[in-house]
Amino acid sequence: MTYKFDFETYIDRTNTNARALEENHFPDVVTREGFSKIPMWVADMSFPTVPAAIEKMKKRLDHPIFGYFITPDEYFDAIISWQKRRNGVDIERENISYENGVLGGIASIARVLAAPGDNVLIHAPSYVGFINTMKANGYNPIFSNLYLDENNIWRMDYEDMDRKIKENNINLAIFCSPHNPSGRVWTREELERAYEVFKENNVYVITDEIWSDLILADNVHIPAWSINEDAKMRTITTYAPSKTFNLAAFIGAYHLVFNPYLKARIDRQVEKTAYNRQNVLSCAALIGAYSDEGAAYVDELREVLAKNISYAIDFIEKNFKGVSLARPQGTYVIYLNTKEWEEANNKSHDELLNRAVEYGVIWQDGRPFMMDHTIRVNLSLPFAKLVEAFDRLDKYVFNGDW
Numbered sequence: 001m002t003y004k005f006d007f008e009t010y011i012d013r014t015n016t017n018a019r020a021l022e023e024n025h026f027p028d029v030v031t032r033e034g035f036s037k038i039p040m041w042v043a044d045m046s047f048p049t050v051p052a053a054i055e056k057m058k059k060r061l062d063h064p065i066f067g068y069f070i071t072p073d074e075y076f077d078a079i080i081s082w083q084k085r086r087n088g089v090d091i092e093r094e095n096i097s098y099e100n101g102v103l104g105g106i107a108s109i110a111r112v113l114a115a116p117g118d119n120v121l122i123h124a125p126s127y128v129g130f131i132n133t134m135k136a137n138g139y140n141p142i143f144s145n146l147y148l149d150e151n152n153i154w155r156m157d158y159e160d161m162d163r164k165i166k167e168n169n170i171n172l173a174i175f176c177s178p179h180n181p182s183g184r185v186w187t188r189e190e191l192e193r194a195y196e197v198f199k200e201n202n203v204y205v206i207t208d209e210i211w212s213d214l215i216l217a218d219n220v221h222i223p224a225w226s227i228n229e230d231a232k233m234r235t236i237t238t239y240a241p242s243k244t245f246n247l248a249a250f251i252g253a254y255h256l257v258f259n260p261y262l263k264a265r266i267d268r269q270v271e272k273t274a275y276n277r278q279n280v281l282s283c284a285a286l287i288g289a290y291s292d293e294g295a296a297y298v299d300e301l302r303e304v305l306a307k308n309i310s311y312a313i314d315f316i317e318k319n320f321k322g323v324s325l326a327r328p329q330g331t332y333v334i335y336l337n338t339k340e341w342e343e344a345n346n347k348s349h350d351e352l353l354n355r356a357v358e359y360g361v362i363w364q365d366g367r368p369f370m371m372d373h374t375i376r377v378n379l380s381l382p383f384a385k386l387v388e389a390f391d392r393l394d395k396y397v398f399n400g401d402w
C-alpha cells in the first residue's frame with residue numbers, strides 16, 4: 001500500500017542528539033560491531049512529522065524578529081476544531097490552558113489538588129513519568145493494579161481502587177487514557193465505573209489523554225471528562241501534539257478544565273513559576289499539525305501502527321515461546337511479559353534485556369512501570385526496520401544459542 005506521507009523510509013537519527021539513540025540505559029552493554037542501533041524504547045517515533053507542522057514553523061522563521069509573543073487565536077481555534085474532529089466534543093477557548101509539557105502540567109495541577117505528603121492513586125502498570133513526577137514533587141503514589149481478564153484484556157479493579165482510596169485518604173488520581181503501557185482504550189462503561197469510584201470518594205482526577213489520537217482498529221477514544229457532568233467538574237485533562245506528530249523536542253502541551261474554580265486555582269498556580277511560557281515555534285507546529293493535513297497524517301499513521309502491531313504480535317506468538325502480551329488498542333507500545341521464557345531458558349531479566357541491546361535492539365525495561373519480568377517495546381518504526389528488529393530478536397535473543 002502506498003501512503004501519502006512517508007512512513008516507509010528509515011531516517012537515521014545518529015548525531016542528532018536523539019534520546020532514543022544517545023541516552024544509554026544499558027551502560028554495561030556494548031552493541032556489537034555490524035549491528036546498527038534500532039530505537040525501540042522512549043515514546044517518540046522513527047517517522048518524520050507532518051509536513052504542515054514544518055511549513056508553519058518555516059513560515060514563522062521568515063520573519064526575523066522573535067520578541068515576546070502572544071498566543072494567537074489560531075492556536076486556540078486549532079485545538080477547538082481538533083477536539084471536535086477527533087473526539088467529537090465541543091470546547092471553548094476559556095477551557096484551554098497552555099502547558100510546558102504534560103508532566104510539567106501534571107506537577108503544577110497536582111499542587112492545586114493535593115499537598116506534599118499526600119497519597120495519589122495511579123494504576124499499575126503505570127507510565128514511569130507519572131511515578132517519578134509524583135515522587136519528585138513530594139507525593140506518595142498508591143498503586144491499584146490492572147489485571148488481565150480471561151480474554152487477556154487489561155481491566156481496572158474498581159473494588160481495589162475504592163479500597164485503596166479509602167484506606168489511604170486519597171483525593172487525587174492520575175488516570176491514563178489510552179493507557180500507557182497496556183495500550184487499553186477504555187470503554188464508556190469502564191470510564192463510568194471508574195468515575196463512580198472517584199465521585200463516591202470525592203477524588204479529583206488528572207486524566208492524561210496524550211495518546212488519544214493514536215487509536216487502533218475500530219476502538220473509540222472517549223474523553224473521560226465528557227461522560228457526565230460530574231466527571232466534567234472533577235477532571236483536568238492533558239493533551240499534546242507531541243506523541244501524535246513526533247514533536248516532543250519542541251515542548252508544548254495543553255490542558256482542558258471545565259470547573260471554573262479549578263481553572264482559576266490552576267491558572268494562579270501555574271503563573272507562580274513564571275516558567276510556563278510558550279515557544280513560538282511550538283505554537284506554529286501545533287497549528288500546522290491540527291489541520292486537515294494533520295488529520296490525514298494521523299489516519300495513515302494509525303494504519304501503519306496497526307500493521308506493525310499485528311506483525312509483532314503474530315511474530316511473537318509464532319516464534320517466542322514463553323513471551324506473552326495483550327493486544328494494545330491504542331498507542332504504539334507493547335508490554336511484553338517474559339517470565340516464562342526466562343524460567344524456561346534459565347536467564348535473568350537483565351540478561352535478556354542486555355542480550356537484545358548487544359544486537360542493537362534498544363528496548364525498555366518494563367520493571368520501572370511497576371511489573372516484574374516485563375519489557376516495553378516501541379513499534380513506531382518503518383515496517384522494514386521493524387522486521388529487521390524482530391529477526392534479530394528471533395535469531396540472537398529468544399531463539400539464539402547463548
Ligand SMILES: Cc1ncc(COP(=O)(O)O)c(C=O)c1O
Nearest residue numbers: 043101102103104127180210253
Ligand atoms: C502517558 C504519557 N504522558 C506524558 C508523556 C510525556 O509528555 P510530555 O513530554 O509532554 O511531558 C508521555 C510520554 O511518553 C506519556 O506516555
